[in-house]
Amino acid sequence: MSFDLAVWFESGRVPVADATRTYERLCDGDVAGAGVVVSEAVAVFHRELTDRFPELSATADLGPGAEASPWTAGLDVSAAHVIMPMSWSRADGTAPEVVALAGRHGLVCFDPQAQVLHRPPAQRGTDAPSLRPCVGLKVEDPDPDVIDRAVRRLSAENWFLVLERRSGHFLQVGHGPNAGLAADGFAVEHREGSMEHHYRCVLSERDEVAALFADYAAGASTWSVDTRWDSLF
Structure with missing residues (x-):
């Protein structure tokens, strides 16, 4: 079992229930039904993400070099989303960086384990806790x-x-x-x-x-x- 995060673009603030449905559609491979939109920010996020945390396919056939990657499988990527399965042992160090990187690019980051949607700064209240x-x-x-x-x-x-x-x-x-x-x-x-x-x-x-x-x-x-x-x- 992996610790998963998903990133995509939302034009405005959406409730967590809507984000959960979007994530479930994406996991089913139904990108069109999920309603996510193509965004250049997703491509830039993915490029910076894999520069920092290489995909498994970029390591030496799961040999010693695989330790450089926190992922447990290949990333699920389209022009509108990225789903990242990471090992639980690496989640504490990797997940906060993923959330921060998504926020810098104006993207939301959904955590299905806790049913939490991490929103970019532009979608947060000015005096929010x-x-x-x-x-x-x-x-x-x-x-x-x-x-x-x-x-x-x-x-x-x-x-x-x-x-x-x-x-x-x-x-x-x-x-x-x-x-x-x-x-x-x-x-x-x-x-x-x-x-x-x-x-x-x-x-x-x-x-x-x-x-x-x-x-x-x-x-x-x-x-x-x-x-x-x-x-x-």
Whole structure:
């Protein structure tokens, strides 16, 4: 099994559900049905990508030189898209570079593992937060459903999540023993600038954590969960 990413051009911001359907059509080989459009940016992206990470066919028959390539198979390429299957052992180092390169060329990058669409800077909000999970890729300007899924995926191994607006302004959660809590506990911290405005609460319901993250992402002035916030100052 490989860790896959797909890149194509979108003229405007589309929901993740639409991106998922596009990706599924592309995986089925139905480029026309996927609705992706030919873009010179895709060709430039592919050229720069393979300059940095050569295709398997460019290595020495899977000999020692194959270690230079993170791919597990040939890339699926058309004039309108690129699908990249990479080894899980190389994903941590390769995937962020792929996302960044796509963004520089004004292309979207879809992560089917997490059901996340990484958008180029032009499609992001001016004061949008970023989402940083314990496991997986950082997401700029995440959709509400992406944030909710990230909360639902918290586990003993994937135990923290940070939603940050700018340096020192964030909402974060730690789950279970790694956060110094019981297996079903959630420690939520909220900070707005300095330590004098750093607070913490402990919850046992995942739905409540999800609600707090939805509040913060929406820029709400009050919390929808009735809980006690203790100052950490």
